[in-house]
Amino acid sequence: xxxxxxxxxxxxxxxxxxxxxxxxxxxxxxxxxxxxxxxxxxxxxxxxxxxxxxxxxxxxxxxxxxxxxxxxxxxxxxxxxxxxxxxxxxxxxxxxxxxxxxxxxxxxxxxxxxxxxxxxxxxxxxxxxxxxxxxxxxxxxxxxxxxxxxxxxxxxxxxxxxxxxxxxxxxxxxxxxxxxxxxxxxxxxxxxxxxxxxxxxxxxxxxxxxxxxxxxxxxxxxxxxxxxxxxxxxxxxxxxxxxxxxxxxxxxxxxxxxxxxxxxxxxxxxxxxxxxxxxxxxxxxxxxxxxxxxxxxxxxxxxxxxxxxxxxxxxxxxxxxxxxxxxxxxxxxxxxxxxxxxxxxxxxxxxxxxxxxxxxxxxxxxxxxxxxxxxxxxxxxxxxxxxxxxxxxxxxxx
Numbered sequence: 001x002x003x004x005x006x007x008x009x010x011x012x013x014x015x016x017x018x019x020x021x022x023x024x025x026x027x028x029x030x031x032x033x034x035x036x037x038x039x040x041x042x043x044x045x046x047x048x049x050x051x052x053x054x055x056x057x058x059x060x061x062x063x064x065x066x067x068x069x070x071x072x073x074x075x076x077x078x079x080x081x082x083x084x085x086x087x088x089x090x091x092x093x094x095x096x097x098x099x100x101x102x103x104x105x106x107x108x109x110x111x112x113x114x115x116x117x118x119x120x121x122x123x124x125x126x127x128x129x130x131x132x133x134x135x136x137x138x139x140x141x142x143x144x145x146x147x148x149x150x151x152x153x154x155x156x157x158x159x160x161x162x163x164x165x166x167x168x169x170x171x172x173x174x175x176x177x178x179x180x181x182x183x184x185x186x187x188x189x190x191x192x193x194x195x196x197x198x199x200x201x202x203x204x205x206x207x208x209x210x211x212x213x214x215x216x217x218x219x220x221x222x223x224x225x226x227x228x229x230x231x232x233x234x235x236x237x238x239x240x241x242x243x244x245x246x247x248x249x250x251x252x253x254x255x256x257x258x259x260x261x262x263x264x265x266x267x268x269x270x271x272x273x274x275x276x277x278x279x280x281x282x283x284x285x286x287x288x289x290x291x292x293x294x295x296x297x298x299x300x301x302x303x304x305x306x307x308x309x310x311x312x313x314x315x316x317x318x319x320x321x322x323x324x325x326x327x328x329x330x331x332x333x334x335x336x337x338x339x340x341x342x343x344x345x346x347x348x349x350x351x352x353x354x355x356x357x358x359x360x361x362x363x364x365x366x367x368x369x370x371x372x373x374x375x376x377x378x379x380x381x382x383x384x385x386x387x388x389x390x391x392x393x394x395x396x397x398x
Contacts, residue, residue: 034113
């Protein structure tokens with residue numbers, strides 16, 4: 001029997017390839033990209049890493065997306081689109097649990113890729129950021145309507161934003177916990193935020209003693225102090241050595257006498273953030289009596305630190321993923337030490353929690369501070385600190 005012609009064999013190969021290619025290939029690419037962008041940050045992520053996550057070649061990836069930015073923009077949209085679509089199926093006037101439940105379920109299901117919008121969205125174009133903000137505003141509005149029906153209070157959507165921060169916190173850490181249990185914890189946490197009264201401040205408010213703002217007394221310290229606001233405003237990758245050098249009156253080449261590279265300045269900023277927070281915790285836990293007072297002191301300290309060192313904290317949170325392993329490890333260890341203190345005190349206050357549940361709730365509290373602080377535009381005042389502390393304690397179930 002004669003063999004098939006080359007054109008026939010090519011057609012057969014193409015048919016087999018088409019049959020093997022999943023119909024949801026684009027969706028799989030977006031999900032893999034979300035994980036890579038969340039884990040590594042926009043600038044450190046590569047199309048090759050995304051392609052490897054899907055099991056395809058980079059060339060095949062470019063057939064679906066022309067460049068990394070186009071893929072990134074779709075990733076930033078997909079989570080919010082899913083949340084908006086889920087809420088559109090919830091009838092107007094629905095009870096608060098009926099509104100929060102689908103948001104929680106979708107967020108937990110996509111926790112590995114859902115962190116893109118929190119920090120990395122600043123790399124979107126102005127037009128794309130505006131489009132994302134409109135969608136998120138619709139989401140916040142639906143949540144706020146339900147919050148106000150359940151617990152009426154003129155708080156200008158502060159509790160709605162904070163409740164979404166509690167739920168969204170699951171995308172920012174890797175604590176291993178069953179999906180159903182995570183949903184239950186986060187739903188309870190968000191509900192606790194909604195039921196809190198930020199206008200009254202937390203009961204038995206704790207006076208916070210923070211370490212003094214570091215005074216740059218050396219050229220190395222001056223460089224660090226100048227770089228932090230630049231990183232916070234423009235993002236680490238967008239800032240040049242020339243901009244940092246200009247801010248301290250040096251030539252770019254002179255920076256290398258103090259730091260081997262720009263990434264070392266970022267590592268120093270992350271370590272400074274961890275060190276200041278650790279000092280604050282040590283000072284404010286010194287004379288507490290009892291677990292509830294200890295958790296209150298931890299919450300007040302974290303909130304005060306977040307308002308006092310907003311730029312430094314935002315740099316440490318947003319840019320940590322971009323550090324190479326050797327520079328990131330000391331910062332990660334310091335963060336784990338901080339979480340361990342929280343976990344211990346929260347479990348003393350709530351003995352029914354196991355270690356993983358406590359860690360999930362601690363991170364939910366951190367998420368509340370991030371989103372409530374943003375809502376308040378980080379305008380520092382005793383009232384704002386008290387309001388955010390009250391919401392954080394609500395997220396912790398206290």
